[in-house]
Amino acid sequence: YIAKYGSPGQQEKSLPDMTAGRKIGAIAMTEPGAGSDLQGVRTNAKKDGEDWVLNGSKVFITNGWMADVVIVVAITNTQAKSAAHGISLFLVEEGMPGFKKGRKLDKIGLKAQDTAELFFDDVRLPASALLGQENKGFVYLMQELPQERLIIADMAIAS
Numbered sequence: 001y002i003a004k005y006g007s008p009g010q011q012e013k014s015l016p017d018m019t020a021g022r023k024i025g026a027i028a029m030t031e032p033g034a035g036s037d038l039q040g041v042r043t044n045a046k047k048d049g050e051d052w053v054l055n056g057s058k059v060f061i062t063n064g065w066m067a068d069v070v071i072v073v074a075i076t077n078t079q080a081k082s083a084a085h086g087i088s089l090f091l092v093e094e095g096m097p098g099f100k101k102g103r104k105l106d107k108i109g110l111k112a113q114d115t116a117e118l119f120f121d122d123v124r125l126p127a128s129a130l131l132g133q134e135n136k137g138f139v140y141l142m143q144e145l146p147q148e149r150l151i152i153a154d155m156a157i158a159s
Contacts, residue, residue: 005132026067028058039083064116098123
């Protein structure tokens with residue numbers, strides 16, 4: 001997502017360390033009560049001057065516990081003609097005030113890969129944390145998720 005939709009500044013800040021294994025990334029979509037229904041997302045980001053203020057929670061986030069940078073799916077336009085037209089993606093970094101990692105969740109397989117809860121309580125994000133264009137997050141997710149799902153299927157078959 002960062003390589004395809006990120007600004008040059010976002011790419012320069014994150015990608016070298018991520019590709020070298022010095023930073024771990026995660027994508028936070030799934031929510032309590034909404035599951036993986038992206039149009040049921042309740043996590044929201046509201047404009048406050050030039051900044052965004054992020055509130056909500058995510059669950060079952062792969063690499064959530066170890067992540068240094070998390071791509072967070074959030075509602076940014078509650079007045080959009082559909083929820084899909086009001087979703088944006090944000091880069092949230094570990095250590096930002098209000099960003100908390102919950103417990104690591106137990107699971108049956110893939111034990112080396114952590115799965116966690118994430119919480120966002122008035123996380124103030126600079127305008128530069130918006131990944132891609134405002135309200136285009138659903139489009140980005142629909143473009144990338146089929147490839148991600150194919151990789152998961154390949155892993156299952158290979159094991």
